[in-house]
Amino acid sequence: MELRRLLNGIEMQKSPADLSGDVSGICYAADQCGPDSLFVAIPGLVHDGHDYIREAVDRGARFIVYQKDATVPPQAVAIQVSDSRRVLGRLAKTYFDDPSGNLTLIGITGTSGKTTVTYLLESILKQAGFDCGVIGTVNYRYAGKTFPAPNTTPESYDLQRILRQMADEGVTHVLAEVSSHALDLHRVDDCDFDLGVFTNLSTEHLDYHKDMESYFRAKQRLFTDLLPQSKKDRPRRAVVNADDVWGARLLDGIRPFALTYGAKEECDVRFFNDHVSLSGIRADLYVAGRQMTIQSQLTGRFNLYNILAAVAAAQLLGVPESAIAEGIEKMTCVPGRLERVASDTGVHVFVDYAHKPDALTQVLENLVRMKTGRLITVFGCGGNRDRSKRPLMGEAATRLSDLTIVTSDNPRKEDPLAIIAEITAGIDANRIRLTGALQMDPQSRGYAVIPDRKTAIETAIGTAVSGDMVLIAGKGHEDYQILQTGKIPFDDRVVAASALRSRGSKR
Numbered sequence: 001m002e003l004r005r006l007l008n009g010i011e012m013q014k015s016p017a018d019l020s021g022d023v024s025g026i027c028y029a030a031d032q033c034g035p036d037s038l039f040v041a042i043p044g045l046v047h048d049g050h051d052y053i054r055e056a057v058d059r060g061a062r063f064i065v066y067q068k069d070a071t072v073p074p075q076a077v078a079i080q081v082s083d084s085r086r087v088l089g090r091l092a093k094t095y096f097d098d099p100s101g102n103l104t105l106i107g108i109t110g111t112s113g114k115t116t117v118t119y120l121l122e123s124i125l126k127q128a129g130f131d132c133g134v135i136g137t138v139n140y141r142y143a144g145k146t147f148p149a150p151n152t153t154p155e156s157y158d159l160q161r162i163l164r165q166m167a168d169e170g171v172t173h174v175l176a177e178v179s180s181h182a183l184d185l186h187r188v189d190d191c192d193f194d195l196g197v198f199t200n201l202s203t204e205h206l207d208y209h210k211d212m213e214s215y216f217r218a219k220q221r222l223f224t225d226l227l228p229q230s231k232k233d234r235p236r237r238a239v240v241n242a243d244d245v246w247g248a249r250l251l252d253g254i255r256p257f258a259l260t261y262g263a264k265e266e267c268d269v270r271f272f273n274d275h276v277s278l279s280g281i282r283a284d285l286y287v288a289g290r291q292m293t294i295q296s297q298l299t300g301r302f303n304l305y306n307i308l309a310a311v312a313a314a315q316l317l318g319v320p321e322s323a324i325a326e327g328i329e330k331m332t333c334v335p336g337r338l339e340r341v342a343s344d345t346g347v348h349v350f351v352d353y354a355h356k357p358d359a360l361t362q363v364l365e366n367l368v369r370m371k372t373g374r375l376i377t378v379f380g381c382g383g384n385r386d387r388s389k390r391p392l393m394g395e396a397a398t399r400l401s402d403l404t405i406v407t408s409d410n411p412r413k414e415d416p417l418a419i420i421a422e423i424t425a426g427i428d429a430n431r432i433r434l435t436g437a438l439q440m441d442p443q444s445r446g447y448a449v450i451p452d453r454k455t456a457i458e459t460a461i462g463t464a465v466s467g468d469m470v471l472i473a474g475k476g477h478e479d480y481q482i483l484q485t486g487k488i489p490f491d492d493r494v495v496a497a498s499a500l501r502s503r504g505s506k507r
Contacts, residue, residue: 003063006038006094007079010087014080021077023063026095027056028088028157035060040088040157041070049084065091089156089190099163100191101232103133103171106313107178107188109219110199110241112359113306114152114177116298117197119334120310124327125173128319133166135159136177137353138335138477143169153182156190163191173317180205180218188222192230196222197239197313199306201246202358207386216246223254239312241305242267259288259316261308269312276301278348278370287311292321294328300338300366336476338363341496345503346466351492353476355382355409357392360473364400373467374402378460379474380453381423383414383482390419391426397447398427401471403438403463404447407456409474410482416451424449438463453481454495461499472496 004019024036030052033039039056041049041064050070057064057073064072065079065087072078081087106121108114115137122132133142135154140147140162153176154162166174178196182188201216209215227236238254241247243262251258261269274283281296281304296307307328314324333339341349350367354360360379367375377397381390397404406423408416424447432446438459450456460470472492475481481490 001095003038003077006091008094010081010090012079012081014078016077016079019077021062023095026088026091026157027061028155030055030059030061033059033061036062038063038065038091040084040091041066041068042085042088043068085156086186086189089160089186092157092160093190096160096164098192099160099167100174100193102167103163104173104195104317105163105191105193106173106175106195106197106317107191107193107222107226108175108197108199108309109178109180109183109222110197111202111204111356112362113199113302113309115353116303116306116334116337117199117309117313118175118177120307120328120331121175121313123331124310124314124319124324125175125317127327127330128314128323130172131170133162133169133171133174134176135162135174142166142171142174151182152177152179153187156187159187160190178222180215181208183221184209184218188226191226192232193222193227193236194230194232194234195237195239195313195316196227197309198223198241198244198247198250199309200241200244202356203389203392204356204358205386206388216249219246220250220253223250223258227257237316239309239316241309243305259312261312262305269308269315271304271308274301274304276304276366276369281307283307285311287315287321290321292325294325296328297332298334298338299370300363301369302362302366303338336478336493338366339476339493341493341500343500345500347461347464347500347503348469349461349472349496349500350469351472351476351496353478354379354473355475357389357396360393361396361400363471363473364396367469367471368400371469373465373469375400375469375471376403376405376460376464377401377471377473378405378407378453378456379472380407380409380411380416381419381474382410383412383416383419385412387422390422394423394426395428397473398431398445402445403434403460405456405460406447406449407453408451408481409453410478411484412482413484420449420451453490453492457492457495458499458502461496461503470496 003021023038027033028040033056039061063077067084137152238258240258242260260267271283336353339351354363434446434448479491
């Protein structure tokens with residue numbers, strides 16, 4: 001693309017008089033630059049692109065966009081802007097010819113439930129005959145293709161590139177999980193959204209946002225800043241969980257264009273006559289003046305809320321009621337979200353991504369309502385992440401479980417034993433700490449520390465008896481573990497399935 005066209009509308013602080021030349025491509029990582037490319041130096045959370053300008057030029061970059069005072073080699077065209085990160089998104093939108101303008105773009109944000117809502121909506125929309133693309137935590141997928149997801153929401157350039165690929169492949173509707181980081185770092189600012197969904201807000205990412213108020217303001221941007229700026233002809237709408245205290249606060253500023261969901265009678269979409277069991281969910285719904293019945297193979301009351309969010313969004317998108325009901329019923333599971341591991345041993349094993357206090361509490365409270373034996377929980381906390389949640393998760397797990405096994409998650413660069421010590425600091429002193437064979441009075445509650453995650457999972461399943469539940473929490477769909485020495489293959493579901501087979505062969 002011609003440089004002058006690419007820079008149209010970009011406010012430049014310093015630039016040469018001659019802006020002629022053709023740009024072969026845009027890059028923000030120096031090792032991705034090629035001949036005649038344009039390198040955008042952005043400050044990152046770990047690395048700063050300004051430190052890699054020389055490498056970018058050495059690799060062929062001809063044009064450099066930067067914001068800080070920096071030395072740009074004389075053979076490159078230097079363009080200084082006030083905010084290079086914001087400019088990256090604008091350049092990408094122009095370079096890829098505004099792909100979101102040709103798509104129906106639905107953004108789902110909140111602390112918990114984003115992934116499940118995208119899977120539900122994907123199933124519903126496919127049932128209605130639409131071609132869907134999904135951008136989220138588990139993966140990015142469209143047109144039968146699946147790609148790894150380095151981030152829940154990609155960097156602005158990658159997001160625009162993926163949206164262009166989706167549009168070119170005939171995708172009509174894109175379901176995007178929108179993280180608070182992405183909103184705060186303006187990754188999605190150059191997307192035209194049609195619909196925003198707010199699920200809930202609880203303690204998470206405070207190592208980045210510092211406090212809940214800042215965290216909420218980041219999420220709020222999707223509804224107060226981005227939806228209203230959409231240039232599409234059709235009206236922008238929002239779906240909000242009115243039962244959530246932060247959702248109720250969000251509604252104060254956007255109620256005229258929001259559809260609410262929850263259990264309260266005043267909600268536009270609400271449930272009643274609900275039955276949640278290990279077999280799934282059945283409920284009657286009131287949807288904008290009409291009544292419908294849904295059945296789902298998902299379980300847990302929190303999934304009833306996720307279903308309501310998907311139903312409300314589908315209703316605003318004009319999906320027929322029959323497609324909504326069929327889409328919900330046909331979706332069997334969400335990877336790593338209270339995902340059942342098949343077993344004929346009588347032990348119920350679930351793997352869940354819950355890695356924050358509120359999410360872990362919700363999952364455990366739901367399993368407590370359905371348990372017929374003991375509830376055994378295996379979990380840990382990630383390293384180099386918010387430390388404040390560790391004791392809170394230790395307290396929640398041991399309060400709601402009969403037996404808790406504290407183990408490693410993704411320790412990263414931290415000492416796993418130091419992480420575990422911060423978890424156990426939150427455990428009630430009256431809880432029994434077990435060692436050895438983990439035998440205890442059935443009426444008592446206790447916990448054990450087994451740092452090796454594989455051993456912890458095998459011990460939990462080996463200790464369980466018929467009728468017990470085992471929850472393996474924290475990593476969900478992840479098929480790796482990040483240790484100080486690097487990333488290794490590790491999947492809770494695979495380890496649990498192997499342990500169940502071993503248990504079955506010994507019966």
